Amino acid sequence: MILIYLGVVVGLGLSVRLLSLRNKSSAEFFVASRGMNSFVLLMTLFGTHMTAFALLGSSGEAFHEGIGVFGLLASSSALIVPLGFFLIGPRVWYFGKKYGYVTKVQFLRDRFELHHSGLLLFGLDVLLLVPYLLGGVLGSMFLLKSLAGLEFWQGGLLVMTAVLIYVFSGGMRSTAWVNTLQTMVFMIVGVIAFVAITKALGGLSKAVEDVATKMPEKLARAHDGKVHMGYLYFLGYTFIPLSAWTFPHLFAHMLTAKRAANFKTVMIFYPLCLLIVWVPAVLLGVIAAVQPEFPQSLRLNQVLPKLIAEYTPALLSGLLGAGVLAAIMSSLDSQLLSIGTMLTEDVVVHYGKRRRKITETQQVWIGRAFVVAIAVAVYFIALATPATIFALSIWCFSGFAAQVPIMLAALYFKRATRAGVIAAMGAVYVLLPLFWVAARHYQPVASNRWTILGLIPVVYLVLISSALLVGVSLFTSPPSKASILKFFPATDAHAVSENSVTEAAS
Amino acid sequence: MKPKTTTRPWLILLVVVLYVLHEDFWFWSTYKPLVFGFLPIGLFYHMVYCVAAMGLFWLLIRKAWPEGLDETEDSSEQADP
Numbered sequence: 001m002i003l004i005y006l007g008v009v010v011g012l013g014l015s016v017r018l019l020s021l022r023n024k025s026s027a028e029f030f031v032a033s034r035g036m037n038s039f040v041l042l043m044t045l046f047g048t049h050m051t052a053f054a055l056l057g058s059s060g061e062a063f064h065e066g067i068g069v070f071g072l073l074a075s076s077s078a079l080i081v082p083l084g085f086f087l088i089g090p091r092v093w094y095f096g097k098k099y100g101y102v103t104k105v106q107f108l109r110d111r112f113e114l115h116h117s118g119l120l121l122f123g124l125d126v127l128l129l130v131p132y133l134l135g136g137v138l139g140s141m142f143l144l145k146s147l148a149g150l151e152f153w154q155g156g157l158l159v160m161t162a163v164l165i166y167v168f169s170g171g172m173r174s175t176a177w178v179n180t181l182q183t184m185v186f187m188i189v190g191v192i193a194f195v196a197i198t199k200a201l202g203g204l205s206k207a208v209e210d211v212a213t214k215m216p217e218k219l220a221r222a223h224d225g226k227v228h229m230g231y232l233y234f235l236g237y238t239f240i241p242l243s244a245w246t247f248p249h250l251f252a253h254m255l256t257a258k259r260a261a262n263f264k265t266v267m268i269f270y271p272l273c274l275l276i277v278w279v280p281a282v283l284l285g286v287i288a289a290v291q292p293e294f295p296q297s298l299r300l301n302q303v304l305p306k307l308i309a310e311y312t313p314a315l316l317s318g319l320l321g322a323g324v325l326a327a328i329m330s331s332l333d334s335q336l337l338s339i340g341t342m343l344t345e346d347v348v349v350h351y352g353k354r355r356r357k358i359t360e361t362q363q364v365w366i367g368r369a370f371v372v373a374i375a376v377a378v379y380f381i382a383l384a385t386p387a388t389i390f391a392l393s394i395w396c397f398s399g400f401a402a403q404v405p406i407m408l409a410a411l412y413f414k415r416a417t418r419a420g421v422i423a424a425m426g427a428v429y430v431l432l433p434l435f436w437v438a439a440r441h442y443q444p445v446a447s448n449r450w451t452i453l454g455l456i457p458v459v460y461l462v463l464i465s466s467a468l469l470v471g472v473s474l475f476t477s478p479p480s481k482a483s484i485l486k487f488f489p490a491t492d493a494h495a496v497s498e499n500s501v502t503e504a505a506s
Numbered sequence: 507m508k509p510k511t512t513t514r515p516w517l518i519l520l521v522v523v524l525y526v527l528h529e530d531f532w533f534w535s536t537y538k539p540l541v542f543g544f545l546p547i548g549l550f551y552h553m554v555y556c557v558a559a560m561g562l563f564w565l566l567i568r569k570a571w572p573e574g575l576d577e578t579e580d581s582s583e584q585a586d587p
Binding site (some may be wrong): 009067068070071074075076078079082083086091093094204207208209212216217219221222227231235239259260261264267268271272274275279283381419 | 517521524525529530531532533534535536537538543544545546548549552555556557559560562563564566567571572575576581
């Protein structure tokens with residue numbers, strides 16, 4: 001079943017490539033010629049954002065923590081993520097189309113007149129994306145070992161080869177269409193698994209009533225005077241979905257829209273997609289908690305596969321495998337392409353174009369070379385990476401969330417300066433590792449749940465980077481009139497004419 | 507045409523209100539009733555919250571969508587099939 005699924009995915013990726021064979025431009029490879037329709041944009045953004053956690057992790061977390069996980073991770077995302085698409089999506093798409101940007105660093109470099117200091121942003125994004133990428137590769141290795149008995153090196157090779165084929169050949173267009181398929185697969189598989197398992201347990205009502213009788217604490221966030229999910233912890237977690245506003249791979253997908261209006265569909269239906277994926281997964285997790293074969297010591301990623309194995313026919317195991325693989329690969333391909341694009345455009349082209357002209361075809365082949373190099377490097381590094389890499393994901397999200405003030409300033413805060421942005425980035429470079437070290441020191445077990453005065457570190461990172469960006473900006477030289485004109489055309493025309501009158505009078 | 511946005515304070519307030527409503531302390535330790543016989547009230551509330559978010563975004567689109575973004579020069583880029 002998994003081999004069939006991988007074959008379908010590769011076939012789709014190659015077929016899509018055939019449809020755009022004549023277009024060899026870098027815009028085609030890196031941002032699919034900015035031609036994606038609303039449905040593909042929704043599916044690819046949602047699929048890229050959701051990882052295996054959406055199926056495996058959510059049910060596993062609910063198994064241990066109860067239904068509070070839905071509010072903690074899903075409903076907060078239902079508000080925060082589409083809000084980001086509203087505030088950021090159409091505008092970055094507009095500037096991307098107007099000025100030819102294909103990466104987040106290109107846009108921010110231009111907006112804030114960064115040159116070498118743009119490497120700070122590039123470096124931060126790569127440092128934060130790599131653990132995320134490694135986690136995906138390792139996740140696929142674990143999955144194929146448990147479902148198909150493949151050794152880590154075999155499972156990883158299979159998945160990376162499949163991803164590499166369609167990303168290398170079709171770039172963003174193949175990635176977007178394959179993501180669309182993969183998103184539909186993992187959404188459908190999740191629902192099928194839910195229906196089959198609850199039916200086998202005698203119906204949903206009976207299953208949940210069992211939980212209410214035997215472990216009612218799983219159906220709330222506090223029970224009998226014991227709080228297992230604190231108010232401040234819950235509040236602080238609403239900052240985590242902010243990371244989606246600055247993920248470089250989501251940013252790249254935002255640039256692929258055919259029209260700004262395509263974001264309207266994404267905004268409206270994103271919460272619905274979250275409901276379809278998360279509600280069944282969370283309910284399955286809490287239902288599993290009262291089943292006799294499921295001890296509380298069960299690992300996070302084992303809950304859903306064990307439910308499938310215990311209560312459904314063997315065919316569904318294969319389907320689940322395909323569904324989880326779909327969730328993993330839909331993020332993996334975009335992250336791989338994103339890093340390849342960043343290395344090509346933000347380093348090679350940015351510095352290389354000063355010495356010689358780099359043609360569109362050359363840019364595409366450089367991008368392809370980087371994609372291959374990164375895929376090979378990540379594969380071998382993943383083989384040597386411990387499973388504790390998964391615990392890094394919350395820190396990666398925190399680092400991306402802390403860049404939100406920079407992104408908002410780029411679009412809405414004319415007075416933001418290069419120095420302010422560098423100060424904000426500096427805060428992330430310094431504070432993120434500091435918090436990580438402190439968490440491992442003060443809470444070595446479950447360090448990713450460490451809090452400061454009840455709030456998770458991301459809250460402080462966002463507030464401090466915001467304060468530094470605004471504070472330093474107000475005390476440093478404003479950006480050039482040319483920059484303001486370029487990015488705030490509606491208001492700066494008025495400002496420029498005022499300045500002209502002042503200069504004429506003096 | 508240059509992009510233009512109409513800022514409506516009441517919409518910003520709605521966003522803030524919905525954000526605040528996420529912290530549903532009134533259902534924190536409540537595990538019953540089971541809505542429709544199987545949805546714990548705390549989970550049901552957050553499902554309705556997601557639907558409310560959809561409604562909010564519909565409003566944002568109707569009342570505060572930035573104008574002029576699609577009126578850029580035509581490019582020679584290939585549209586999606």
